Amino acid sequence: MAFDGLFIHSLLKNLSPTLLTGRLTKIYQPFEHDLVLVFRKNRKNYQLLLSINPQYPRFYLTKNSLANPQVAPTFVMVLRKYLEGSILQDIKQVGQDRIINFYFSNRNELGDEVELVLSLELMGRHSNVILYNKQDGKIIDLLKRVNPDENRARLLLPKAKYELPPLNPGIDGFLLTKEEFTKLANKNSPFDLAKKINGLDRDDRLELTGYLEDDYSFESFRTFFNHFENPKGYIFRNNKRKERIFVYQPYHLDLTPYSKNEDINQALDEFYHEQETRDWVHQRAKVVLNIVSNEQKKLSKKLIKLRKQLDQAENSEDYRIKGELLNAYLHLVKAGMTEVEVPNYYEENHPLKINLDPALSPARNAQKYFTKYQKLRNSIKHVKKQISLAQENLAYFDSIETAVNNAEPEDIDSITDELVAQGYIRRNRKQRNKKIDEKALNKFKLSSGKIVLVGKNNYQNDWLTFKKANKHDIWFHVKNMPGSHVILTDSQPSEEDIRETAEIAAYFSKGRLSGHVQVDYVADKRVKKPNGAKPGFVIYTGQNSIEVTPEEKSVLSKRIDK
Template sequence: MAFDGLFIHSLLHELSPEIIDGRLSKIYQPFEQDLVLVFRKNRKNKQLLISANAQYPRMYLTKQSISNPDKAPTFVMVLRKYLEGSVLQSIEQVGVDRIINYHFSNRNELGDEVELVLSVELMGRHSNVILYDQQDGHIIDLLKRINPDENRARILLPKAKYELPPLKPGINGLNVTENEFKDLKNKYPDETELAKNIDGLDRDDRLELSGYLEDDYSYSSFKTFFDQFDNPRGFVLKTPKNKRKIFCYLPYHLDLEKESSDPNLDHALDEFYEYQANRDWVKQRASQVERIVKNEQKKLSKKIIKLKKQLDLAENSEGYRIRGEILNANLGMVKPGMTKVELPNYYDNNNPIEVKLDPALSPARNAQKYFTKYKKLRDSIKHVNEQIKIAENNLQYFDSIQTAIDNANPQDIEQITDELINQGYLHKKQTKKRRKKITERNLNKFKLTSGKTVLVGKNNYQNDWLTLKKANKSDYWFHVKNMPGSHVILQDDNPSEQDIQEAAEIAAYFSKGKLSAHVPVDYVQDKRVKKPNGAKPGFVIYTGQNSIEVTPEEKEVLTKKIN
């Protein structure tokens, strides 16, 4: 179920009492399509997330820690000017459409009271957040300014008159009386036709309503369906293809399997969208970094293939030496101007071997040319092997950066960016920022069944800090074998077999092998882990390790996480 009109109606049942009459104390835009509004009410902060993301526009109260950017975009500066410190008077949904109006009262520079509306339109790719003056209806500013050529239905620019988007007329099922239902039943003898004409339903809701009416085409059945939206809960269900969906009621007529339920819809939404939103926010912040990583991976992969071809040629260069020797032994058989000659190969029972010649050179010089090429190729083997090793190490390094991005939170991207700047892969920005000090709060933290603590680095800087500075020498260090992954520290000097198993599963989950069924994990006391001089961030060597093979299960790992 998407954020359709009826879902929004249900959400407002919980949301409105939480923030109405609250004072808007803080506004920021952590990401391009997302706003965070912090309301202060009853000495508590309530954090409202509003997203105009085209794929899944949404709004709900969130407890996630979302960082405030150093520089505020223009729209946020306008919102702060007009709304910061104002009181939220009411929240109104336009019918059962995906438009929600937040009504604020504030005072302007002259001290006069003004009424402002923040209109949130959660309409797929047309989603937007628009601030306008209620008195004259003119737009003050909006999240997405739309060129008139792109939208001829209405003008979405500052100073234009605010108009509702074109809305498809339909029946508001929440207000239908018993007599009106009888008329509708006569008009639509087929229950699916009636469901198609009800406003505010997405495809899943429409199918569920049709199921209710197929069971019993009566007002009682109709009302039972719609009453659910006035008493919402959060239900997460899975499709047969394991796609997760969230509902504000429990559907019975859809091919879905219940995963979880929550009496609080806001809380359910926060948890449901946490992973996907996190991935999107990371993607936005890491776009430049990821582009560099992928380019370097591509270049290094091509370089390694080319070097291995060179190595293969060098290791199979005996043919040049043999042709040089045979040519030297048969100089008299070579006539001026010849481009090739067939000579008896005494290394192969005198079978003929073709020797290519440069007609501009003498027979002896041609032979010398073969010896020179042979020596050059043989001498290159050591150098090519060294270059292959360097390229493979660099590729492994960029694989580790990609793994860190895949496991990162938005606030971790800054450290990954700093790392690439310090390694010379990214140019420094003009504004010099001081690198934030790494603390235990930056790490992922887990509690095992035994109560012991496991710490996990989320990027190479954190990995180095965790392993080389934070961990006690007697703690146990875990890392997946021969692939990129996080450094994992089990804070204990005498772990049980179960502790080792659980810590290894965490290490496997935070690695490139997180989706594999059998992941080998090395573990050893931290005192046996060393960092070679000049090694890249995150790279260490270790000795005396043991290994264990595990299968990382996402649910099992994340239930141990400490927020």
């Protein structure tokens, strides 16, 4: 279930009483598509997140701490000018559509009271946040200004008159009477009737159809809609382990229950946390990810070329044989010939054609084949070294990519600094040599109470393994793929300690989404760093292995908040 009209209707039942009459005290834009409005009411602060992310536009109260950028974008400055200090008078949804209007009252420079509307339109890639004057309907500013050539239905620029976007016609299920329902039921199948109701996404439509197929009555119809009057947070998984959130418990969809939360805002906060974190991380890590992608492509192409060269060098005996045969049958070679056919005494004298350079003498042609053979044989050692170096570099950039995928937004600066230090990013300003300490790491508490520390990037991995860890602590890492260094701060772990720590190591690796992940573990003293190795690269001996399946909910439940 997405943020469809019924979901929004349900969410407002919970959100409106909390925010109405609250004073808007703070406005900031932590990321490109996201706004945070902080309301003060009854001596408490409430953070309202408004997001026009094209993939998952949404809004809800969040308790996540989001960074306030030092330089505010233009739209935020406009919002602060017109809305900061104002009172939220009302929140209304336009019918059962995905448009929510926040009505504010404030005073202008002359002290006159003005009424302003902040309209949140959750329309996929056309989503927007628009501030306009309620009295004259003139747009003051927008989060996303739209060129008239891109949207001919209405003008989305400052000073234009605000107009609603084209809306899909449909029936408001909350207002439908029993008589109207009966007329519709006589003319439509349950599925066709569900299609006529406004504000339903595919999941809601199928669920309503299921209710009506079980009992095609107005009472059954009302039972379905009553779910939206008292929302709770239900998270379900489909057969591909993808999660979906509902404000009710669906019975007619092929889904498996995952979790339940009485507070719909808290459920939304938890549900979107990973998606929004990935999105915010990728916004901050654009430069890093571009470099990683380019280097991975270059190295992959280089490896293909080097392996082809190695294969050619290791199969160069043909050149030596042709040189020997030419020397043995020089009397058959005449000046100006482009090829000669000689008996191959290595293959029972079967005839073998040998290409010749007509500008060279017979002896020089033979020497040319010997020279080619020797050059290829001599190149084997060099090519193997180049392949090994390219593989190491590719593994390094894979580790950077994994670190970004496992990072929190605030971790991107240290990953960027690593690439600066390695010479992959040029930066004019002085590099930040931020000191690494235990606070920078991810920290977990096992069922036994033992502590597990997890590095978030290559610099932290090295520091954790070689500076922080005791030599008798147990070191964990996924086998043969990029991942975090993980330390279990104990020298005598139980089997359960090992399994739980291995699940953490598997979760913070490239194998996070895999069903079966092999994890190596060994005493930290057996982990060594080769001279000249890149950050994060180590070798180890005497390890044991365990196969685990990383479960996000289980792993994150052990995390110790900072």
